[in-house]
Amino acid sequence: MPPSPPPRSGRARLEMRLQAAWRGRGALAWALLPLAALFGLLGALHRGLYRLGLRRVRHPGCPVVVVGNRIVGGAGKTPTTLAVVAALQDLGWRPGIVSRGHGRRDPTRILAVTPQAEAESVGDEALLMRLRSGVPVWVGRNRAAAAEALRAAHPEVDVIVSDDGLQHLRLARDVELLVFDRRGAGNGWLLPAGPLREPLRTPSFARRACRVVYSDGVASTALPGLVLQRRLSPPQPLAEWWARRPAPPAAAWAALREGPQPLAALAGIAHPPRYFEALRAEGLQIDGLPCADHDRLDPLPWPAGLPRLLLTEKDAVKVRPERLARERPGTRVWVTPLDLPATPELRDALHEALGPAPGRGAPAAAP
Structure with a gap:
């Protein structure tokens, strides 16, 4: 088996070094622990302001499913988002997607993603989701505003799926899906000493339900959840x-x-x-x-x-x-x-959390 050459950029080399450090609690992880404590305090303050009502939460007027993770990078959010969209369609919903559009030139703009868009303008993952799902996709650093713009342009959309919006608390949500891969919680420490964006058992901000999805076919933390297999x-x-x-x-x-x-x-x-x-x-x-x-x-x-x-x-x-x-x-x-399949278990979890789609029983508007 030929070895892979080293990454071509300093940024890529740094990413790989940190990923290696986060597998354990070695010298580099310990050296970064003071910064992790500061990161944790800032995160707790951020969440506290929303829990106390000191920062405004906005809801687009239809159910919101947030797909995110507590661990940084590469856990499988994009294939999970696509699987959620497919499962919702199977249940009779008409979903749309909002995303930050990571890596685009101007992250402040709120834009509709079209199949003709360039990745550098809307973000590579957002363009991929538009091409793969065919549903409306809008990008914006302010996901709440992006969701409102999407619904104004597409009034037929009756459920919003937010890609990587777990920590974006301005957007109110009805369901949270926490995605983990085979890394689990890594060394269990917060960034930058470990891979966690927030403590593993941070209380959910979902109105109705919080679910855990394991995208690599193995339950890699103690949190119970759906075990799916991307391929x-x-x-x-x-x-x-x-x-x-x-x-x-x-x-x-x-x-x-x-x-x-x-x-x-x-x-x-x-x-x-x-x-x-x-x-x-x-x-x-x-x-x-x-x-x-x-x-x-x-x-x-x-x-x-x-x-x-x-x-x-x-x-x-x-x-x-x-x-x-x-x-x-x-x-x-x-x-x-x-690909990550839209399994019957995933459909059942979404149906249990959201109830029937509009026209199939109780109305879907958020309380």
Whole structure:
């Protein structure tokens, strides 16, 4: 198995060093513990102002499902958000999504995400969710204002799903879904000494229900919850992925295994090694090209002579087929979607928390 080269940027190297430190309580974690105490105090003050009613909470007038995590980065919020949207649609709801749009040029603007949008304007994950779900997606640092703008533009939307809005308390919520992956709570310490954004057992701000979702198929904390399994779907040529053609069969993996040319994989996500491990588990011999999370891929970070490359969907939204033909015409690129199924258990949990969709029983408006 070939080792992955070091990340191409100082930011990516720092991210990987911190991720390694957060697995235990070594020297670096202990050195950062005073900063973690300050971070904890600021977080407690932030939450206290909302609990005491000293900061205003806004509700868009329809149920709100917040998908977030207590652990920083890469826990599976985006595939969970897409699974929640699919589950709500199965239940008869008409969802829309709001997100901060992390990594975009102007995070203060409230924008509608269209399939023609550029990732640097709306954020890579927001564009990915728009392309994958087909539902209205709006971005804004102020998620409450983004939700109100979405509903004004799309009055048919009767439930809002907030991607990564757990700590954005200005947006009132009816349901919270806390997402964990196989890391669990890491070393159990707050940022920057550990991976936690807030203490593991912080009380929920949900009006009706709080649920825990484990995205890697294992309950990695003591908190009870739904155990789901995200998985890589078979690779799809970049142009076909952008055209939203049907997913390829599982046999698509075999074509890459048998190819005679070198194969590389690029990942500008929170945990590139996890992506490379998943590809190697499919029997692929790859060279990993790790990049920083939300890397803009400008310029394209692989050599012009590279014949074959695999991308995550989060990176593929920054590489349209015409750009590939212009800047790296000699490289064939495949995209490997990451999916989390909308299981009956997830649908049941949402139905229990929200009740029936409008037109299927009791009205859905928030109290």
